[in-house]
Each structure stands twice: as C-alpha cells, then as structure tokens.
Amino acid sequence: MKIAFELNGAPAELEIEPRETLSEMLRGRCRLTGVKLSCEAQVCGACTVLVNGLPVSACTYLAYETRGKRVVTIEGLAESPEKLHPLQQAFLDNFAFQCGFCTPGMILAAKALLDEKPHPTHDEIIAHMDGNLCRCTGYLAIVKSIQQVAAGAAGNGHGSGDGAGKR
Amino acid sequence: MKRPGDFRVVNHSVPRSDGVAKVTGTATYTSDMTLVHMAWAKVLRSPYAHARIVSIDSSAARKRPGVIAVLTGDDLGDLYPYYGHAVKDHPLVAIGKVRFVGEPVAAVVAEDELTAQDALDDINVEYEELTPILDVDSALAPGAQKIHDRGYRAGNFRGFDDQSIDIKGNICQEVHIAWGDVEKAFASAAHIAEGEFYFPMIYAYAMEPYVAIADYDANGKLTVYSSAQHPFMVRQDLADVFRLPLNNVRVIVPYVGGGYGSKSYTKIEPLAAACSWKAGRPVKLQLSVEEAFLTTRGDDARVRIRTAVDAQGKIVARQATIHFDTGAYAENSPMVARKATNRIVGPYRIPNVKIDSFAVYTNTVPASSYRGLGAAQVTFPGESQMDELAEKLRMDPVQFRLNNLANRGESINPVARPIDADVPGDLREIAATLQMEKPLPPHHGRSICCSASDAGAHPVTLAMVQVYGDGSVSVLSGSTEIGQGSHTVLAQIAAEEMGVPFEKVRLVGSDTAITLFERSTGASRTTTLMGRAVLEACREAIAQIKTMAAEVFGVAQEDLIEERGGVRRGDKRLTWPEILEEYFQMQGASIVGRAYLRRAGDLQAVPVFWEIGVVGVEIDVDEETGKIRLDSLATIGDVGLAIHPAMTESQDLGAATMGMGVGLFEELIYDGQQLMNGTMLEYRVPRFSDMASNIYLKLAQNQDGVGPYGAKGGGEGSVNPVGACIANALYQTSGVRIRRLPITPERVWKALQEKKESASSSRSPAQVLSKK
Numbered sequence: 051m052k053i054a055f056e057l058n059g060a061p062a063e064l065e066i067e068p069r070e071t072l073s074e075m076l077r078g079r080c081r082l083t084g085v086k087l088s089c090e091a092q093v094c095g096a097c098t099v100l101v102n103g104l105p106v107s108a109c110t111y112l113a114y115e116t117r118g119k120r121v122v123t124i125e126g127l128a129e130s131p132e133k134l135h136p137l138q139q140a141f142l143d144n145f146a147f148q149c150g151f152c153t154p155g156m157i158l159a160a161k162a163l164l165d166e167k168p169h170p171t172h173d174e175i176i177a178h179m180d181g182n183l184c185r186c187t188g189y190l191a192i193v194k195s196i197q198q199v200a201a202g203a204a205g206n207g208h209g210s211g212d213g214a215g216k217r
Numbered sequence: 218m219k220r221p222g223d224f225r226v227v228n229h230s231v232p233r234s235d236g237v238a239k240v241t242g243t244a245t246y247t248s249d250m251t252l253v254h255m256a257w258a259k260v261l262r263s264p265y266a267h268a269r270i271v272s273i274d275s276s277a278a279r280k281r282p283g284v285i286a287v288l289t290g291d292d293l294g295d296l297y298p299y300y301g302h303a304v305k306d307h308p309l310v311a312i313g314k315v316r317f318v319g320e321p322v323a324a325v326v327a328e329d330e331l332t333a334q335d336a337l338d339d340i341n342v343e344y345e346e347l348t349p350i351l352d353v354d355s356a357l358a359p360g361a362q363k364i365h366d367r368g369y370r371a372g373n374f375r376g377f378d379d380q381s382i383d384i385k386g387n388i389c390q391e392v393h394i395a396w397g398d399v400e401k402a403f404a405s406a407a408h409i410a411e412g413e414f415y416f417p418m419i420y421a422y423a424m425e426p427y428v429a430i431a432d433y434d435a436n437g438k439l440t441v442y443s444s445a446q447h448p449f450m451v452r453q454d455l456a457d458v459f460r461l462p463l464n465n466v467r468v469i470v471p472y473v474g475g476g477y478g479s480k481s482y483t484k485i486e487p488l489a490a491a492c493s494w495k496a497g498r499p500v501k502l503q504l505s506v507e508e509a510f511l512t513t514r515g516d517d518a519r520v521r522i523r524t525a526v527d528a529q530g531k532i533v534a535r536q537a538t539i540h541f542d543t544g545a546y547a548e549n550s551p552m553v554a555r556k557a558t559n560r561i562v563g564p565y566r567i568p569n570v571k572i573d574s575f576a577v578y579t580n581t582v583p584a585s586s587y588r589g590l591g592a593a594q595v596t597f598p599g600e601s602q603m604d605e606l607a608e609k610l611r612m613d614p615v616q617f618r619l620n621n622l623a624n625r626g627e628s629i630n631p632v633a634r635p636i637d638a639d640v641p642g643d644l645r646e647i648a649a650t651l652q653m654e655k656p657l658p659p660h661h662g663r664s665i666c667c668s669a670s671d672a673g674a675h676p677v678t679l680a681m682v683q684v685y686g687d688g689s690v691s692v693l694s695g696s697t698e699i700g701q702g703s704h705t706v707l708a709q710i711a712a713e714e715m716g717v718p719f720e721k722v723r724l725v726g727s728d729t730a731i732t733l734f735e736r737s738t739g740a741s742r743t744t745t746l747m748g749r750a751v752l753e754a755c756r757e758a759i760a761q762i763k764t765m766a767a768e769v770f771g772v773a774q775e776d777l778i779e780e781r782g783g784v785r786r787g788d789k790r791l792t793w794p795e796i797l798e799e800y801f802q803m804q805g806a807s808i809v810g811r812a813y814l815r816r817a818g819d820l821q822a823v824p825v826f827w828e829i830g831v832v833g834v835e836i837d838v839d840e841e842t843g844k845i846r847l848d849s850l851a852t853i854g855d856v857g858l859a860i861h862p863a864m865t866e867s868q869d870l871g872a873a874t875m876g877m878g879v880g881l882f883e884e885l886i887y888d889g890q891q892l893m894n895g896t897m898l899e900y901r902v903p904r905f906s907d908m909a910s911n912i913y914l915k916l917a918q919n920q921d922g923v924g925p926y927g928a929k930g931g932g933e934g935s936v937n938p939v940g941a942c943i944a945n946a947l948y949q950t951s952g953v954r955i956r957r958l959p960i961t962p963e964r965v966w967k968a969l970q971e972k973k974e975s976a977s978s979s980r981s982p983a984q985v986l987s988k989k
Contacts, residue, residue: 083249084242086474088424089506089897096424124242131237138240142232145863148871149700150239151424151474157240179905183897185422185475186700188870189905190912 053117058126066113073097073108084124084154095182098155099123105162124154140195148186156182160196226712226719230863234705246472247444248428252499258492259333261323263315266349266580266890278339283332286496289323300454300487302374304547309487316545318890319511326496349580349890353540356387356577364578373453376552390551390576392558397569402534406525408609414598415957417884419515425474426509429489432499440467446480447737448727454483467730476699478586479513510895515587516541516553518594524602530610532621534569543576548585550576557591563599564640564669565621592670592937600666600941615648634822637921638855643831650851650913651833662946665833666938673825674740678814679733680750684758685807686797694726695735696747702864703743707751714755716782741828741930750812752925758810762793765800826922829855830934834942843966847909857922857929866914868932876939878903882959
C-alpha cells in the first residue's frame with residue numbers, strides 16, 4: 051500500500067506493507083537508523099519519534115498510521131552538524147549520554163515535553179521522561195540538559211568537572 | 218610529574234569526540250549496518266533445559282523460497298565447533314544435546330529477516346528429555362547427572378596460571394585462597410557475625426542487543442562486525458573455529474550500544490560466521506532483547522560467610538564459601554569466581570582468611586562478566602556483615618571501617634600489589650558529604666560501604682600513534698569505545714603529549730586488522746593501560762622525530778631544546794609536524810610511534826591497580842508498602858587523576874545506578890526450566906523516577922596509579938557497595954536485616970510484619986534468610 055506523509059519537513063510517499071511498523075519503515079526503507087530498536091515492547095523509549103509533535107514508540111506504531119501526518123526523527127532535528135538543536139547541544143554540554151543508544155529517543159522525548167511546556171518543573175521532567183530508559187548515565191545529566199534548555203542557557207561546551215553532579 | 222593545574226588537555230572535561238554523531242543519530246552501530254549481498258539469519262532455540270537431540274529434520278526449511286542455508290549441529294563439517302576463552306565448552310550451535318532453554322539449535326539464513334523467521338517453523342527437532350538441573354544444590358547432589366559429560370580444551374585466555382581444565386562433576390571451576398589460621402582466630406574472637414546471603418541472577422540490559430555481521434569470503438578471509446567489547450578474544454575464538462591464521466580473521470567494532478561486561482568475550486560471532494561460511498554470503502545475525510536475555514546473564518551467588526573481631530574492633534578473620542550458579546557454559550564465570558574470592562576480603566587488613574569458591578554448571582542461561590565482576594556479589598554479604606559487627610561492638614559503622622581499612626602501601630592480600638588508593642580518605646569524604654552525624658528524619662537510614670577490586674586484568678596492551686606532517690595525530694587503539702568515553706580520553710592523552718590541539722587527534726579502532734593487540738576492554742583497564750600505552754607511544758614517536766630534527770638542523774640532538782610540541786635551536790623553532798615535512802621533503806608522510814605493555818617492570822605486580830568503591834546512601838522507607846527510595850547517593854572515584862572529570866563522575870553515577878537496580882528490583886526469575894521475566898516488560902531497571910533526590914559525585918585525585926600521570930581506572934567500583942548500603946540503611950531505620958537482593962517492597966513489608974509479630978515474644982530483629 052502507498053502512504054503519503056511529511057518526513058523531517060519534506061513530503062514523502064512510500065509503498066509499505068500493511069503490517070509494517072514505523073521503525074521498520076524508517077530504518078529499513080528510509081535508512082534513518084537514528085531510530086534505535088531495543089525492547090520492541092514500548093518500554094525503553096529508544097525508538098521514540100515524533101508524530102504530529104507527540105512522542106510515539108516506533109517499534110509498535112504502524113507505519114500506516116503516519117499517513118497525512120508529520121514525522122520527525124533525530125536526523126531531522128539539527129539544521130547542520132554545526133548548528134545543532136538546543137537539546138542536542140545541551141546533551142553534549144552535560145555529557146548526557148555514554149553509549150548513545152538511548153540518546154535519539156531521549157532527545158525527541160525531551161523535545162516533545164519542551165514544545166508543549168517550555169518551562170517544566172523538575173517533577174514534570176521526571177514524569178514525562180520516565181518512559182525512556184538509559185542504562186549508562188544514571189539520568190542526572192539528562193535532567194540537567196533539559197533544564198538547561200528550559201532555562202534558555204547556552205552551554206559553553208565544557209562541563210565544570212568539579213562537582214558537576216551536584217544539584 | 219605534572220599536577221592538576223599543569224595540564225593543557227588532560228584533566229579537563231573536553232567535548233566528547235563521538236558526541237555530535239551520537240546526538241544527531243548518525244553514529245552507526247552494528248545493528249544499523251548492512252553489507253552488499255547481505256543475508257539474514259534467525260535462530261531456532263531449545264524449548265528444553267536439558268535434552269538429547271535425537272534428530273533434526275530441516276529439509277522443509279531448506280526448500281522454502283528465499284532460504285539460502287540452514288545450519289545445525291549436523292552441518293559443521295570440519296569446523297572446530299567449540300569456543301570459550303576460558304573453557305572451550307560452548308558449541309556455536311547445539312551438538313547432540315541442549316543445556317538450557319533458549320540454546321541455539323539451528324539457524325536459518327534467508328534473503329530477508331521474515332523469511333528466515335518463518336522458516337524456523339519448518340524445522341522439526343526430536344528431543345529426548347533429560348533431568349534438568351536447575352540450581353546449585355541439584356548440580357552438586359551426589360549422583361547428579363553431569364551437564365557436560367565430555368572433556369574440553371582450555372581456552373586461550375583462561376587467565377589462570379594453571380592451564381589444565383579440571384571439571385569435577387558439575388563444578389566448572391574451584392578457587393581457594395587462605396592465609397593465617399582462621400579456626401584459631403574464630404575460637405578466640407570477641408564477636409562473630411555469621412550468615413548466608415543471596416545475590417540474584419541479573420541481566421545487564423545493554424540497550425543494543427547482541428548483533429554480528431559476518432562475511433566469510435571466497436578467499437577464505439573472515440570479517441566480522443560485532444557489538445563486542447573484546448574484539449581480539451573474538452578473533453582468537455573465530456580463528457580456532459575456522460582453523461584460520463589470525464591475520465585472516467578481522468573483527469571490527471563500530472559504535473557499541475552498551476556493554477557493562479555483557480559483551481565481553483565471544484557471544485554470537487561464531488554462529489554468525491558459520492552461517493556466512495555455510496551460505497557463502499555476508500550474514501547478519503541480529504538478536505532481539507528477549508534473545509539477549511537468553512544469551513548471557515550475571516552469576517547469582519550464595520555466600521556463606523563469617524567474620525570475627527576482637528574486643529577492640531579489629532577484624533581478626535573472615536571465612537566464606539561462595540557458590541556461583543554459572544549456567545550451562547563456563548563463559549567468564551571461572552574468572553568471576555576467582556575475582557570474587559579475592560574481592561570478598563574487601564579493602565581491609567584481615568590477618569586470617571579462608572575463602573572457597575565454586576562456579577557450578579546448571580541448565581540455565583550461561584552467566585558471565587557483569588560490571589564489577591564478582592565484586593557486587595560478595596560486597597553485599599561482606600559489607601552487611603561489617604555493620605552487623607559494628608552493632609555487636611557498639612561502634613559507629615564508619616569508625617569500625619576506618620579502624621580496619623588498609624592505608625596506601627598496606628597489603629590486603631599477601632600476594633597482591635599493596636593498596637594504591639586512599640580508602641580511609643574516601644570514606645571520610647563520603648561521611649562528611651552525607652553528614653553522617655546529622656539526626657535522621659523518621660524512616661530514613663544511612664550507610665556507607667566499601668569495596669576493593671583487583672582490577673585491570675592481565676596487562677598486555679599494544680598501541681600505535683601515527684603523527685602526520687600536517688599536525689594531525691591518529692591513535693590506533695584496540696580498546697573498544699563502549700560509551701565509557703575511552704576514545705575521548707585516549708585522544709586527550711595524545712593531544713597532551715604531542716602538544717597538538719585535542720581536535721587534531723583522531724581515534725582509530727577497534728579493528729583487529731589495523732589496531733594492535735589489546736587483551737580486553739573491561740576490568741576498568743582502558744585509561745590505565747591503553748592510556749599509558751598511548752602516552753608511551755607518543756613519547757616514542759617524539760624520540761624518533763628528535764633524531765630527525767637533529768638531521769634537519771644539522772646538529773647533535775643534545776644541542777636542541779625541547780619545547781611543547783617541538784624543538785628550538787637559537788631563534789629557530791620547529792614543531793613536530795614541521796620537522797616531519799622538512800625530513801621527508803614531502804607532504805602526507807607520517808611516522809608511527811608504538812608501545813608494547815606487558816606484565817613487566819611496574820606492571821609486574823598484580824593487580825594493575827586496586828579499584829575502590831566507596832558509596833553512601835540515605836534511604837527513605839515507606840513502612841506501609843515496604844517501598845524504599847533513595848534520598849541521597851554519594852560516590853567517590855578514587856582514580857588517581859581524572860583524565861576527563863565529567864565523564865569519570867558520570868561513570869560512577871551510572872555504576873551506582875546499576876547497583877541500585879540490583880539493590881531494589883532487578884532479578885531474573887526462573888520457574889522450573891523457564892526464565893519467567895526475560896522481557897523488558899517484566900525485568901525492571903532503574904528509571905528517571907528512581908533517581909536519588911540528592912546526588913553527590915566526588916573525585917579523589919592523588920595520582921597514585923600506574924597509569925598515565927598517576928591515573929587509575931574507574932567505572933565499576935561504585936556498583937559494588939550499593940546493595941549492602943541499602944540493606945544496612947534499612948536495618949538502621951527499621952531493625953530488619955535482609956540478606957537477599959533485591960530488597961523489594963514485598964520482602965521489606967514481609968520482614969517488617971515478621972518483626973512486628975515476633976516483637977511480643979522476642980526483642981531480636983527479624984531476619985529474612987536466603988530462601989527463594
């Protein structure tokens with residue numbers, strides 16, 4: 051079957067299988083491998099993409115459901131490698147990842163939060179992000195990154211080093 | 218030696234060299250890769266824990282359109298079909314027998330993933346069930362059936378001085394250490410704590426499941442891309458399986474989506490490679506997370522331990538018997554047992570010690586390395602017992618530990634390197650951070666626990682740096698970037714030494730065809746060993762360039778003055794790259810500096826370094842529900858020098874968070890032969906909402922390690938103490954002592970109920986013993 055949708059700001063038209071998941075379509079047909087697959091059960095959030103601005107788990111969301119909608123993946127976020135989205139820059143500034151496998155989903159989930167609520171409280175950040183797992187960092191630096199963007203503070207590209215973990 | 222403040226690049230939290238790729242989704246992991254003409258493999262897995270394979274009929278699968286090949290234990294030709302760096306007991310696909318539910322019995326290679334998956338249904342396997350042996354007691358029972366009834370060769374990287382394999386019944390490995398006279402010490406002790414503890418089976422949950430792409434080409438050369446921590450170990454196993462020389466096996470590791478030990482050593486690479494060998498095509502074998510649960514887990518451990526003190530609060534003896542449930546194959550469990558045996562002593566001076574450990578085969582998922590390598594399993598009982606003894610002595614637990622901690626230069630094990638860290642200082646720092654003297658709010662408890670791990674593994678680490686005439690530098694390292702930040706740290710060291718900007722250094726690796734041998738990426742060794750190898754390789758390159766500079770200037774080397782990044786004679790200054798261009802009179806030429814570290818000189822003593830864990834927590838217990846949450850968490854990285862302070866702290870927090878997971882909710886549960894919670898729907902790992910409300914990340918930088926600038930490794934120490942911290946803090950606030958992890962709400966609630974019920978008849982605190 052054929053579907054038409056908007057992918058990272060550009061119109062897209064694809065021939066897909068009716069049973070195809072959004073992650074299969076994005077990773078397989080569009081080669082957007084920034085969409086990561088881990089639990090494949092809507093638990094970990096690694097495959098999070100935005101559909102009409104809302105975070106969905108691409109592992110269990112049917113590709114067909116994106117017809118006529120706007121899909122944004124991590125590849126569609128930065129204007130260029132030199133001009134990153136503020137969340138991407140904040141994740142760099144705060145060392146908010148290690149292996150990086152959860153990072154695309156983390157950033158998109160955070161974007162959905164900040165788009166809806168530009169100045170979330172600490173508890174709102176925790177509640178919103180609770181569906182995204184990170185096994186490396188212990189989450190603190192991710193929360194700080196989101197807070198940095200919410201506060202509108204531009205990072206300097208260097209962590210403080212001493213006591214960077216305190217809050 | 219340069220001190221903090223003297224460094225230009227090192228000891229600064231520079232941007233990660235892999236950062237932009239990771240935040241833009243362009244970092245390519247093995248699971249993202251495809252090769253030209255690539256086919257896909259899927260695996261048929263055993264439904265039985267222990268069975269003889271009577272027959273396999275795969276004829277229907279082979280006829281299915283799109284299927285290229287089927288691989289079973291009957292199709293292995295003249296391959297040597299067993300692998301294992303310690304014991305070559307692991308068939309790449311089941312041969313004649315299955316030993317756990319989930320063991321690969323057959324693989325189908327097809328043009329696409331779905332066809333391969335569907336064709337698995339066409340394979341008929343006839344099994345004859347054998348008695349499943351599902352726990353350590355059954356495995357050790359007199360007359361128990363042997364899970365492995367044939368002999369095996371020792372692996373090439375066994376890690377034991379004794380290369381012979383001595384499998385007795387179902388005991389895969391025994392380890393014994395002893396010094397002093399334990400029985401005499403217990404007989405005259407003032408107080409003794411004694412008990413049995415249980416540390417659960419756990420799953421590392423690296424978010425990228427196991428994946429390998431193998432290409433056994435027509436010229437007999439094998440190339441494998443894999444999400445692997447130890448590419449050189451994988452190369453050795455593949456060379457043995459396919460009887461290939463080492464230079465015909467190339468293992469390449471792209472970005473790795475988490476490891477935590479679970480991607481140590483060989484996993485699915487031999488199966489993927491055999492599929493490619495059979496199909497004559499490049500083959501991708503991508504496991505799901507459910508299949509990863511059935512591939513490797515952490516060893517569970519039952520620990521019987523007793524510790525004795527004198528009336529002044531000095532530990533006089535510790536004795537323990539440890540049984541690890543190793544699962545169906547040895548993997549790295551022999552080394553887990555060996556390390557746990559050393560690590561149960563803790564960072565303490567104990568004059569009389571006797572430890573006996575057993576890694577025991579069972580018909581469960583094979584257990585192997587997990588962050589901390591045996592230390593988490595034994596720090597929980599050891600440090601629980603420290604608090605029990607402090608109570609008997611009516612002594613503050615922090616003071617009791619301080620009385621017994623080894624200072625730098627003191628030995629905790631008569632055959633090991635003396636302690637190269639300031640453990641008492643670390644403990645005092647965490648005690649001050651958590652304000653241990655401050656009164657506790659209701660239902661709050663605090664505890665600080667310690668561990669000492671003989672870290673670094675066997676030091677054979679080779680590195681090259683390539684210095685270019687345009688001022689750029691490549692570091693060729695076989696140490697794998699698994700997220701810990703090693704590619705950034707190694708580049709920092711090269712930039713510091715070569716006097717070039719950090720951005721001018723590129724990391725190349727891991728690729729066994731290009732990078733020199735590095736034994737492994739684990740045991741927290743990379744900064745210490747590869748970091749030092751890179752430093753020495755840079756200095757060797759500089760020595761070469763100095764010789765060239767003397768020729769360029771037409772003077773003796775002694776007449777040149779070395780300045781940062783080059784040499785000067787009179788007013789004329791040339792940088793290292795400029796000397797190269799002058800010397801070769803051509804652009805583009807580069808030279809190679811190299812370093813070969815081995816167990817010699819100051820790396821002769823083992824361990825390479827002691828990795829210290831000192832962690833403090835304050836918990837809040839909801840006595841209505843039994844739920845524990847962390848109010849405060851404090852870690853300290855005693856790393857000699859933090860090459861990258863922010864990432865060092867992040868490693869400690871990540872490790873402590875994993876420790877909290879096992880402390881509070883992580884546990885693999887078997888019901889009979891079946892793993893019951895082998896999905897992420899059911900296996901609970903720490904989430905955002907589990908974070909401690911207050912997090913303090915400290916560093917101790919005393920430059921007391923054998924690594925570059927006195928650095929030592931980190932990233933595992935902070936996982937070990939957390940379980941005991943939670944258990945001790947719970948006891949402090951509620952009076953219940955739980956000797957089994959995880960300390961779930963149900964276990965806490967039950968223990969509190971039992972305590973209430975027994976309160977009328979006895980004043981002694983309730984105890985939850987080690988029963989499943």
